[in-house]
Amino acid sequence: MFDDLHGELRVGAGDGAAGREPFCVVATAGTVMSGAIDPIGPIADLCEREGLWLHVDGAYGGLFVLADRRRAALDACRRADSIALDPHKLLFAPLEAGCLLVRDRTRLARAYAFKSAYLTVEEDPLMVDYMDYGPQLSRGFKALKVWSALQAFGVGAYRTVVDHLLRLADHLGQRVEADPNLELMAPVTLTAVCFRMKGATEAEHTAALATLAGEGTALLGPALLDGRHGLRACVTNYRTGLADIDAVADRVGELARQLRRTSGAGAARPV
Template sequence: MPARQTPLLALDERDRKLAGHLLAEFLDDHERNLPDVARIVPDVDRDVLTGLLQEPFPEQGIGVERLFRKVSDEILPNSTAVAHPRFLAYVQGPPNGIAPYAEAIAAAINQNCNFWQLSPAASVIERSVISWLAGLFRYPGTAGGILTSGGSIATLNALTTALHDRRPDFRRTGLQDARPPLVLYTSKEAHRCVEKAAAILGLGLDNVRQIPTDADYRMRVDALKAAIQADRAAGLEPFCVVATTGTVTSGSIDPVEAIADVCRDERLWLHIDGAYGALFVLSDRKREAFSACARADSIALDPHKLLFAPLEAGCLIVRDSEKLRAAFAVHSSYLTVNDDPLMLDFMNYGPQLSRSFKALKVWAALQTFGTETFRKAIDHTLALAQYLAERIQAEPHLRLIAPVPLTAVCFRINNASDADHTALLATLASEGTALLGPASLNGRKGIRACITNYRTTREDIDLIVNRLAHHARTAEPSLPG
């Protein structure tokens, strides 16, 4: 028999072995070098990036070895070190150790997770992940959901479902009729994805009520009730409340139990934006704080945060999966296959047809490390946040500006201006101490550290606080008194 030719876009045996070796070497070097990265935010080489933007793609390929060299020499040095233990500016943790390998497998088998015939095992894996996540919140057997790109799309899909549930003829009529405008309620501390979703769905930002918060930055239930009553009196139609379990700035947890009572009495859909905080339910010390989430109609959460999956991996869970299906299912004769009770056609539970195998990296990590390891990792971040808060409280030049219910720690330097805080953030980043973020709460500017990084240690916290205290002491004589 003649030798089999290598297909045009496949690697031959030699290049496969070389690519595997170089990839393993890259991942190993990346892991080993993380603690020694001098700059979390790179000193961007603009000439290199300009070259990457402007250089034409080659007519003849550069090959595997030169590709990896290009990645190591040009891309990696100009990338933010998000896995660094002192990357604490955002709610974004490092990927878990098995994730790159799971992603490679998903890319190799390239399952299209829209209808089950294209992805039978993937369909079951995604169902398994969603069932486990729903069980964390004690949802009933009717629950279902779908993995998404993140919490923003999960919230958009949830509000789409709530809209269809309120107006079952929405698919036919849209919002182009004479019925009263629908009104959505959320906290003034809520993530902007709620407003974005309202704008995309045509609800209009004028019909989004930002409810005031209490001293701990939680939605005020009395203000929510008053707003609903005022809108009904004005001839409008309240339809949904979005509560937040872990606001993006301070990590505050809205009083879900009381809000659920309001939604029950007023016949409103209750959605929980738990993109940051919901998966703290895994922690024994925080589980009770999330018990009322069981009453919500839908929950958005992000495995690419506290399950440390690589981007993208969000999730929407809906108490009644048939309502999710009613919002998104569309019959297409060319996609029809026989129903199978073991499988699910996920194209009927969200807006996408073509979908990647996102569930594999979540499933693989839970299989590899076990759920107990994730509980320990989450408890580790909670303990470090409390330690950071204690260190700040012990420093005479620093003060907390919000409670620390989860892992976001917001603070100020005494007598420092807003410009001083901005300048200090830049200094900490440029000297390689840490990447922290700005905070704004009730008009007060400050600094925010959010510990969602299983690599962070007490030594990292000590280094950060010691540098903060040093800068504050050094700058104090020149600061306004």
């Protein structure tokens, strides 16, 4: 859809010739796997220039804007026409808690609102009837748990916790870089840390995950980036501390050293 010409985004010239008319761009404010953030500012520039709707997928990463240390990378999210957020992540709300924010809610109403004789809700300027803003008619008050938590703890508490989680992820990244048997698979931008044991195969990484979970050290997940397999730690629990991060780094480093000893000091193998 887009050409990158001299560092500037523009709509692909071949789209019109092929009968395709772009109408929306979806930018990502933190991919789930590695936390990578799209250049949202330049993408917003393109959307304004071309008259395109900009939607930002901030389900995982959007709420990191609460932290000073990541705000610059996410500040351009304010220019989006719509943004998706998951309060069950960084606002720690119970499942399910998804959220769509829109700049102009009348556009949603034009898409979804309808009149019917059996719906007798009277017009009330103080009432927002969410049946007019999505496909669901009967629905519970899912936002109550998010609103209640914000009222009880305040935004400041969430800022503190998000900053704490980012510092822990940065610390894990530093521990990985300092271990000669481990390597980062991607820069640590948010709280997802993807790393691998040098020379390890996919099966060996899978076995390491099982070992960590089985012995109660940590519940990590698999990582697959650019065809390379590894481990993914995502720090999203406000109870996690530096000691927990160090325990993970120490144990994975130990597993990596054991692996290199048993495989002939890291002989080359497919990964």
